[in-house]
Amino acid sequence: MIKESLKEGNVRIPSGCAICGIIDRTGRRFNGNDIIESIAVMHDRSNGLGGGFAAYGIYPEYKDFYALHVFYDSNESKKTAESFLNDHFYIETSGRIPTEKTPTIRQQPKIWRYFVKPNRYKLQESELTGEEYVAQCVLKVNSKFDGAYVFSCGKNMGVFKGVGYPEDIGRFYRLEEYKAYLWTAHGRFPTNTPGWWGGAHPFALLDRTIVHNGEISSYDANRRYVEMYGYACKLQTDTEVITYLFDLLNRRHGLDLETAAQILTAPHWEDVDRMPAQQAERIRTLRQIYSGALITGPFSIILGFNGGMVALNDRLKLRALIAAEAGDRVYVASEECAIRKLCPQPDKVWACEGGQPVIVYADYEKAHHEE
Amino acid sequence: MIDYTLPEFLVDRDLNRCIQCGVCVRQCANEVHAFAPNDPKKMIVDERKCVNCQRCVTLCPTHALSIRKHPNQMRESANWQPQLIKEIFKQADTGAVLLSGMGTPQPYPVYWDKMLLNASQVTNPSIDPLREPMETRTFLGRKPERFSPDVKNPTVMPPQLELKTPIMFSAMSFGSISLNAQKSLAMAAQELGTAFNCGEGGLHQDLQPYAKNCVVQVASGRFGVYKDYLMNCAAVEIKIGQGAKPGIGGHLPGEKVNEEVSRTRRIPQGTDSISPAPHHDIYSIEDLRQLIYAIKEATNYTKPVFVKIAAVHNAAAIASGTARAGADAIVIDGFRGGTGAAPTRVRDNVGIPVELALAVIDQRLRDEGIRQQVSLIATGSIRCSTDVVKAIALGADAVYIASAALISLGCHLCRNCYTGKCNWGIATQREDLTRRLNPEHSYHRAGNLINAWTHEITEIMGGMGINAVDSLRSNRKALRGIGLNDSELRVLGISAAGE
Known part of the structure; x- marks a missing residue:
């Protein structure tokens, strides 16, 4: 059993990681086998304490609904949270997220999915x-329930x-049965041993997901900045x-994303001073x-969002x-072997x-129409 | 009448070394040293006059002199310390308020010394300042909440003071220090790409070439304020209070208002120059707003307006009001800060340390979502580069230094600035003394100090894995408290070492 005090949010845990992403620029969808194979090559960059994926374009039949994926520790917690969800959302359909028994994946919570408005x-x-309504409701569930x-x-x-090596997590969730035009993946190497399912990555807010490798030294300056705008950094992680x-x-x-990148990874002053006046200003x-x-x-x-992704280095x-290009596909990964x-x-x-930043857009609306 | 006060220092002269050259006699404005009236081979000393400024010791060519604490002891008492008894003797003699120079020497906690810094190990790399760009560029002034991506309606940037390094020279007026001392700092500030502050004494005409690097003060006496003073400066600072003497004004006696001072302060020669305790047109926060905007109007909104306040108990609320009143930067002056002259009792008992005030102000402005509207400048005994790093990590945008700057020029902290007999040519207007400080030479010393500190700051930042001062600002996880109680940690907003 994990000590409560070591869970994300109660302590700040730096971690090393592997990340990768694959996008099809035409918006054509492909199943999760490729991304699992890619992240599996970087096995040694994770330590079995967290793996995860984000997939875009997987629910075309429910594309107007927010898809809530939820972990529950117990039937009791499910009951109380569901009454909140029922009060605040119209639920089109719900059910367990299909999983497959995998020997290396243990202590999984109850994993449910709801399509809601x-x-x-x-x-x-x-x-x-x-969007703001959904974001606030989600924040409330996560902090109050x-x-x-x-x-x-x-x-x-x-x-x-979830908790495990990313390739095992991928098989556990049967990702080969989903088709997406953009996949990102994350294998985690936390320098601590909490192994809480909610603490695995990607971290998501609405359709934005982040997989991240590194430990930012500006963390607290950034945290205190965003918290001025009403965000609460509950997990104390860089990704959040x-x-x-x-x-x-x-x-x-x-x-726009280019401008955001110019802010987060601002050019050095010595370079700015050499820029043309208007650009420098x-x-x-x-x-x-x-x-x-x-x-x-x-x-x-790698930031994923509906319609594309951004890969950004410090x-x-x-x-x-x-990064690599091959036909319609663009790949990014921590190591070249994961692409090759x-x-x-x-x-x-x-x-x-x-x-x-490497910014890639996918024409998924058009592709979906053709499908 | 018997003088009850006892000498504080003992002047030791090694007679084997002394060559009776008379340097000590000529150098001591306090007239401690003299030749014996009838014997030019014999030196005599009046140590009662000695302030321990170390001038004679430093200049003695044969190192014959040393000064130490006088061994004479009064009867010991933990309650009636000798200093208290001496002060009573003084007041019984004069009937006057006790005066002191420089920051308080009382053993209050120095929180800078109770905070430890972080460094990178394994999980993230330290950054090598010899290989990578290390950025200390800082902008002081109000920042808009957001950038406007709309080209038709672009962001209007309020005026900013750009600094190459987040260290400025704090307010010291011509009057409290010599023109040569002020000029040394002005020249250094210009070369360093930072700013100096002329205090409430006007800007002497010889310093006009450095106006672009000068933060000009508008204080309660309004001395030296006129159109060009406001239009040519780097920024305007409204001085509400000073850390060493919160709630107290200043007084330059008429006999010190000579021709130069009179011209610079724009007051008649020989008149008392009195800065009242409050600004008599600011009796409330809404009055402050009117003065801030009067200055902004007068300068066509081209200059950032700073407001300097002493760190007092409710500093957070005052700072919040000051930000909302339109200040572009708030200067927080801690109670250990220096002064040319302050009532001793006020200096040693009024106000709070800058570390605590800075921490609560930064937090309050963030809680209210208005931190973006105002820059914070910490001052009041910033003694070394790590004090600067810790101040920035607590939330300061920049710091002001004054005592440290004067020490770089030769000040030995004898704390007798108010006597006007500074042997180092700093806190005096006596021409024979001010001549001892040559700005052409001494500005290098002030410049070296700031360059050395900046170098150390980039080394320490690199060790933390940070290569821009932006990412150090308010990064309180870079700090851990040692030997602090829970309330102090809570006020500082930091964890204990080991946590």
Whole structure:
């Protein structure tokens, strides 16, 4: 049994990791075998204490519903949380997430899935947008309901994660049965031994998911910055705070992903001073306004969202991150072998430059229409 | 009448070394040393006048002099300490308020010394400052909440003071220090890409070339304030209070208002220069807002306006009000801060340490969601580069230093600034003494100090895996308290070492 005090949120746990992502730019969907095979190559970068996946485009038949994936510790916690969900949402359908008995996966919680829309009356009363309403309800369940944890809440996408090596987690969730145009994966090497299912990655808020490798040294500066805007960093993890930073910049402040990257991994002043005046002025302004959002220290991340992904390396490139293109597909991974395993001869392979985001969009609406 | 006070120091002269050259006689403005009236081979000493400024010791060519605590002892009492008895003798003599110079020497806790810094090991790498860019560039001023991506309606950036390193020279007026001392700091600030502060004494015409690096003060006496003073500066600072003497004004006696001081302060020669305790047009927070905006209007919104407050018990609420009143930066001056002259009792008993005030102010501004609106400058005994690092990790954007800057120019902290007889040419207007400080030489010393500290700051940041001061700011996980009780840890917002 894990000591409560060592769970995420009660203590700050730095961790090393493996990450990878595969996207099909045309939006064509493919099953989870590839991503499992890719992350499995980097087995030694994890230590069996956490693995997970995010998949986009997997629920086309429920694409207008928020898909809630929830861990329950007990029937009791399920009962109390479900009464909250019933009050706040219209539930189209629900059920257990199908899993397969896997010898290496133990102590799994009850894992449920709900396709929901906000309760129309409650939504109107709250004067919030649908997204904000869902985000706040999820935050409430996760902070107020013991033993219940919503770990995925976006539309037409889902997170699958748990304690174990990522390839075992992938088989456990039967990911070969899902088809997505974007997959990301995470294998975890925490420097502590809590092994709580909710603490595995990806970390998700609405359709934004983050897989992350590294330990950011600016953590507390970033945390204290986002908390000014109403976020509560409950898990005390880098991944959580980076997700919130993206949410703030991209969703709430309406900045595009390139601009968000210029804030999180701001160019060094010595480079800014050599830029053309207008460009330098823009970067200076961003840096002055968002100095609390600057991330320093080693990290590589893949941010997934409905329609694409961003891969980003810290500005000094203290962590590995490799990208490759092959036909319609783009791959990113902590190690090149994870790409070569699937695609021995890509058209192009390159090491992502520090602070230079690799942004890839998928035309999934069109592809879905053709399907 | 018998002088009851006893000498504090004993001046030792090694007669085997002394060559009777008379340097000590010429160097001591306190007239401690003299040749015996009838014997030029014999030196005599009046140690009652000695302030232990170390000038004679430093300049003696044969190192014949040393000064130590006087061995004479009064009857011991843990309650009636000798200093208290001496002060009573003094007050019985004069009937006056006790005066002191520099920061309090009382043994209050120094929280900088009770906080330990972090470093990277294994899970994240330290950053090598010799290989990687280390950024200390800092901008002081109000920041908008968000960047506007709309090109038709772009972000309007309020005026900022840009610093190459987050260390500035704090307010010291021409009057409290010599023009040569002020000029040394002005020249250093210009070369370093930072700012100095001219205090409430106006900006002397010789310092006009350094105006772009000068934070000009508007204090309760409004001395030296006129249009060009406001228009040519780096920033304007409204001084509400000073850490060494919260709630107290200042007084430069008329006899010290000579031609130069009179011209710079823009007051008639020979008149008393009195800075009242409060600003008589600021009796409330809404009055402060009017002065802030009067200055902004007068400068066409081109200068950041700082407000300097002494760290007092309800500093957090005052800072919140000050931010909402429109200040672009708040200067928090802790009670250990220096002064040219302050009533001893006030200096030693009023206010709180800057560490605690800074921590609660930063937290309060964040809790209220207005931290973005204002920069924080910590001051009041910042003694070394790690004090700077710890201040920034608690939430400061930058720091001001004053005592440390004067020490770099030669001050030996004898704490007798208010006598006007500073042997180092710093806290004096006597020409024979001010001549001892040559700005062309001494500005390098102030510059070296800041460069050395900045170098140390980047080393320490690199060790933490941080390569921009932005990521150190308010990064309280970089700090751990040692030997602090739970309340102190809570106020500082940090964990205990080992946690």
